[in-house]
Amino acid sequence: MGDVKSRRERYAEMTRAAVLDNARRLFAERGFDATSVDDIAQATEISKGGVYHHFADKKELFAELFADVLRTSMKTVLTAIADMDTDLERAVEGGRAFLRGITADHIALALFATANSVLGVERVRKIDEDTVLPLVRALMQGLRDTGQIRDVPIDATARLIFALMCEATVYIAEQGNDELARQDMDAAMAAFLRGLARPA
CATH class of the missing domain: 1.10.357.10 (Tetracycline Repressor, domain 2)
Known part of the structure; x- marks a missing residue:
């Protein structure tokens, strides 16, 4: 069970890092206002809810x-x-x-x-x-x-x-x-x- 949890934690950390990487790139390319949470989710290949799971x-x-x-x-x-x-x-x-x-x-x-x-x-x-x-x-x-x-x-x-x-x-x-x-x-x-x- 502990191993399952650690895999989940690793996946969550990797997802969070990917969200940040894609947001960083999109904010620089398009600007903050022109970048939506949907854009970041699509670039990360997760749902919009997945982004909100990590960031308010x-x-x-x-x-x-x-x-x-x-x-x-x-x-x-x-x-x-x-x-x-x-x-x-x-x-x-x-x-x-x-x-x-x-x-x-x-x-x-x-x-x-x-x-x-x-x-x-x-x-x-x-x-x-x-x-x-x-x-x-x-x-x-x-x-x-x-x-x-x-x-x-x-x-x-x-x-x-x-x-x-x-x-x-x-x-x-x-x-x-x-x-x-x-x-x-x-x-x-x-x-x-x-x-x-x-x-x-």
Whole structure:
């Protein structure tokens, strides 16, 4: 009986993953509004009820995809900063890695750029709070504790930096994911972060 249950669980996990994969592709190709739950069900080869078994509605699907974009970006950031010598340079490289991580994947970029309009600002902030802001706060706290940056309020600074990263990503998306736009935002973000450094 336990084996039957585990097979069912595995099937449910595979179905859920397939629903997410197809929704991700369809949202990027057609846009959120032009994609129906029926479209996602047909692409996944399950019933509409099968989609609703895993997700309450289309927005819930989008929210999970958006959170996954942020989680994946944070993994990219952690890998990029693992071998950096100083915390300040880790913060600068972390900002660059965040931009590269999202803009390198056109589907992730499309999801990111439309998140506020689909989910609303409050829902997006909650997802940010659960996925990205803890790492940004920890980086800022480490910088302040070691005297590398000015005595700034940690939470406010972390939120401001993340808002800068988000706006940079949206700007790059609006510019058609242009390499020059990415370089401009890299330079601006690095200058902003280095501007927090405590004067020698």
